[in-house]
Amino acid sequence: DVKVTQSSRYLVKRTGEKVFLECVQDMDHENMFWYRQDPGLGLRLIYFSYDVKMKEKGDIPEGYSVSREKKERFSLILESASTNQTSMYLCASSVAEETQYFGPGTRLLVL
Amino acid sequence: AQTVTQSQPEMSVQEAETVTLSCTYDTSESNYYLFWYKQPPSRQMILVIRQEAYKQQNATENRFSVNFQKAAKSFSLKISDSQLGDTAMYFCAFMTQGGKLIFGQGTELSVKP
DSSP states (O other), X not given: XXXXXXXXXXXXXXXXXXXXXXXXXXXXXXXXXXXXXXXTTEEEEEEEESSTTOOEEOSOOTTEEEEEEETTEEEEEESSOOGGGOEEEEEEEESTTSOOEXXXXXXXXXX | OOEEEOOOSEEEEETTOXXXXXXXXXXXXXXOEEEEEEXXXXXXXXXXXXXXXXXXXXXXXXXXXXXXXXXXXXXXXXXXXXXXXXXXEEEEEEEOXXXXXXXXXXXXXXXXX
């Protein structure tokens, strides 16, 4: 079975802090994705990566950056957390245009 | 722009009955994939069913089936013999060329005993 793990289930941070969300997949997938989920808006794509060292902006990249130094790991970085970044963050991975498999999500609260 | 619309924010169904969740999408692509994902209270997103646009036959997975109407750009999910464990948020999603997913707003389904 594909396994996608995220470093934290819940996270509380202060405004202005730098926040790292880590995602690891164990199936050698080329593609990795970061989404945020908000009520009434569904999931929206923040950033994605098709290979190591590669990154592409999604629909809502502002205020975020990413890092992919190894194939299995994709990190989402909030350079200076703000209250409007309080949300659920979901990581996913896939091969080519196949099914995306999701991690359990991180619920981030920025105070 | 490609969009996915789920017009039913909440639905409820009695255990053992059948329920249909609606989804429409907009795209100019001719080859694409459509998905239904389920997110139970545990928050883990789980694939329910997948449909390739070039296949006319509707996908089926046990109690879950879809009604795919390509010309109408409609992709509804039917759940037969509803079970309490089907209680979840359901998301319809469209996969663009390049493998990115565009999600609908979600439908929260409650199965009542």
